[in-house]
Amino acid sequence: MKKFIVKLSNKQKHLFNQELLAGHVEHLKHLTEIGVLQTCGPCDDGSAILILKADNIEQARSYVEADPFSSVDYYQNREISEFFEATMENNFWLTK
Numbered sequence: 001m002k003k004f005i006v007k008l009s010n011k012q013k014h015l016f017n018q019e020l021l022a023g024h025v026e027h028l029k030h031l032t033e034i035g036v037l038q039t040c041g042p043c044d045d046g047s048a049i050l051i052l053k054a055d056n057i058e059q060a061r062s063y064v065e066a067d068p069f070s071s072v073d074y075y076q077n078r079e080i081s082e083f084f085e086a087t088m089e090n091n092f093w094l095t096k
Contacts, residue, residue: 008075023068
């Protein structure tokens with residue numbers, strides 16, 4: 001499984017309501033239950049971040065687009081990039 005960072009930005013605050021938020025939270029719970037969502041949360045600049053596990057970027061995109069926030073374009077910008085985690089196991093990507 002690969003990891004992807006999703007950066008959500010350009011929030012359209014006028015679209016927000018409690019029903020939309022409830023649908024978004026249910027979507028996040030579902031992604032967590034199936035082992036896709038690693039972490040998520042808002043940033044101090046009004047954007048938000050998700051880290052997802054997926055086989056490929058198309059699958060990651062499908063998870064993002066299935067979110068009720070995406071269906072109404074609450075965050076107009078949804079950038080997805082593959083993330084290569086640096087760990088002790090891969091020697092923090094140090095090449096020899």
